[in-house]
Amino acid sequence: MFNGHCLQINSKKSIPEQQSIRYKTVFIKQQVDHFSYGNNDVFDQRVLINSDYFEPYGPVFFYTGNEGDITWFCNNTGFLWDIAEEFNAALIFAEHRYYGLSLPYGNQSYKDPQHLGHLTSEQALADYSVLIDYLRNEYGKYFAKSPFIAFGGSYGGMLASWMRMKYPASVIGALAASAPIFQFEGLTDCGVFYKTVTKAYERFSMKCVSNIRKSWQVINKIGSTTEGRKYITKKFSLCKPLTTVNDVAVVKGWLFNTWTNLAMMNYPYKSNFMEPLPAWPVKRACSYLNKSLDHEVLIDGIAKAVKLYYNYRWFQSCTEMVMPMCSNGIDDMFERRDWNLKEFCDGCTNKFKVKTRPFFVVSQYGGRNISAASNIIFSNGDLDPWSGGGVLNSPNPSIHVILIKDGAHHLDLRFSNKDDPDSVKQARKREIEIIQQWLKDYWQNLKEKI
């Protein structure tokens, strides 16, 4: 999940190749605007398909692509590759509009709100539904009766669950991993997010947490002088020297994100999702901060603990995906930051020239009332910052809630690994059982109708 405050993408990096991953790439024509008829533009949506393990009447596992190049998600959703053979399933990875190669207006796509304005979850869901109908027709011989199941992690997990809620005729069920569909205005305490980040660090070292909590005022103090800013510039190996107090605030913002991202990507083994990271990166970071530090020495430790990430404000967080977050420095290890909706929206207008609609997503997807939905698995790692805005209680027996102890951000969707904790093994086992039950029910219902 790339939130409004942070995002790291290093699109220049090559995608690491997994041995087991093979797909063919197709492009499907889509309307740029499904919901208005004044715009007849179309674009090519990229879709990755693997049918190596598919057998007639097998299911189709459909990954609802999120905010990035679909090949990343394809490479980092090993769970689907691990279970394809067992299910005789085809795998489809659909790229989200405006990311990767699925750019409605080519290199003009991000030019202005007129070109970019069609980047919304509703349009993306409509793409997926149209795509599924297209696949059923085009590959009718194979897929006509095949049940489709949606999979997704993070924002992709939100899309997977919304796909089942809004388009239940397209998918018979959804696995929504680390999908914070309740992380919206009025639905979840804005402080939960950073409290959970802090918990992920507490799990390894209370000392580490108190050092980070202390670091903000130390940075403020040292950053208040020219000499101090030079020191910080050097220690953090910044490309551009910090010249003003405002520059120091930018560094702090970047630190907020970095601590958060390390918690999200706190997998039990080396990973390479957004950045190459060691196993348990929070533990590694805390190894530099596991005794009481202060002053320049603390800055030193912080600088060693973090790596440099790229940062940007995610466009969709400025339109509908407005996720309130705040910290108070007491219940969490961060500097106090209040949530100010107006300021946030003003920042968006400033940056993207768009008008934020922070309440629409609740009207559109029902807020906390998801009791009419069915056949969705919501899985969450208990140490994932996004779990606080996730679905943690089931409103009815066909909504399954799975909590993964010590789990980071959609750990269950990754390839199985010898260092996986038992909790994630159990979670995957349960997910497989539930999906098998959906398939059984599906064929049973179909038989009854014939």
Next chain:
Amino acid sequence: MFNGHCLQINSKKSIPEQQSIRYKTVFIKQQVDHFSYGNNDVFDQRVLINSDYFEPYGPVFFYTGNEGDITWFCNNTGFLWDIAEEFNAALIFAEHRYYGLSLPYGNQSYKDPQHLGHLTSEQALADYSVLIDYLRNEYGKYFAKSPFIAFGGSYGGMLASWMRMKYPASVIGALAASAPIFQFEGLTDCGVFYKTVTKAYERFSMKCVSNIRKSWQVINKIGSTTEGRKYITKKFSLCKPLTTVNDVAVVKGWLFNTWTNLAMMNYPYKSNFMEPLPAWPVKRACSYLNKSLDHEVLIDGIAKAVKLYYNYRWFQSCTEMVMPMCSNGIDDMFERRDWNLKEFCDGCTNKFKVKTRPFFVVSQYGGRNISAASNIIFSNGDLDPWSGGGVLNSPNPSIHVILIKDGAHHLDLRFSNKDDPDSVKQARKREIEIIQQWLKDYWQNLKEKI
């Protein structure tokens, strides 16, 4: 339901006033385009509210306005006014965008596809969901916890059922009267519609049906000469003389519509929904055609049987609401007319300069697969032409199907009348029971959560 082939609106006529109908009118700001951020225009949606019978914790009956001035539907949905007191319900009638006074761009709204393009069912449903959230906030003291139930007839009934499918957090259930949600490409035999029109006439007189069936070739023959066209012009009191064979085809098109509309509005008492009509208008029309007629005498009878309607092609039928219809002259009383999707779409491009998307509605609303839906009543008159594209079989126990014997188009939604047949009385009784059960379940669930 105003279909692609026909529509009669006489907007110059004043709305007949019902004694029991009182409401206040409010206007609510809505986004013109909910799903794109390049357009920040807003408009005022008209909403009619009556809370005379409302008591705290009472339900809110929410009419999902269809294609026309909302005051028509308000005046012709007597069922809600009849039951408001019994339920201590508030009544809300929401006007559909681009109709009545809810014109996004004032008198420029219908100017071109750029202005008109936002006239879609998806945008309208989003309006209703935003409106419901607004009402809950604005009238929180009254409505915060009140369960909303959607009601609608015809296209409004489609919207009511889709509202429950797509926005189940907004409404706990829906009564969708005469809602042909299956009248789309690939879902229903295109011939069913005119077969059902024919059935409505057979119910009164087989002779009438054979006269009408014969009339097409008689009109063709007489219309093929100048003299004959003069005769037709005179008998039908046309304002403009028929000069070509093509003009004759226009008259036949108008006859198709008129026979259809008489069947739709075949209520057991005088009505004034679109045009003032006598009780059982089909019977009345057939009274001029109840013995074997031919040649000029047949034309005479036909002319007496029909009244003049206004006609236009409904814009939405040219975008997403494409409803295939055909006749063969054998199973129905009409002249043969094949369904030709390409021709239909070409006609739309010609008329409105829009590109039709005839398959999108199936992707969007799931086609015939509505098994994940819950709490919807689908009622249909068995003699209503639209019943063939309606939901006539329930996919699960919480979808209720009610067939009304001898019923015309959403008869159950009208005011109760001393001439109501037993079938519609029974239907309304059953609808009330089901709604009471929904309310009971709602409060029970809420209690369990506290």
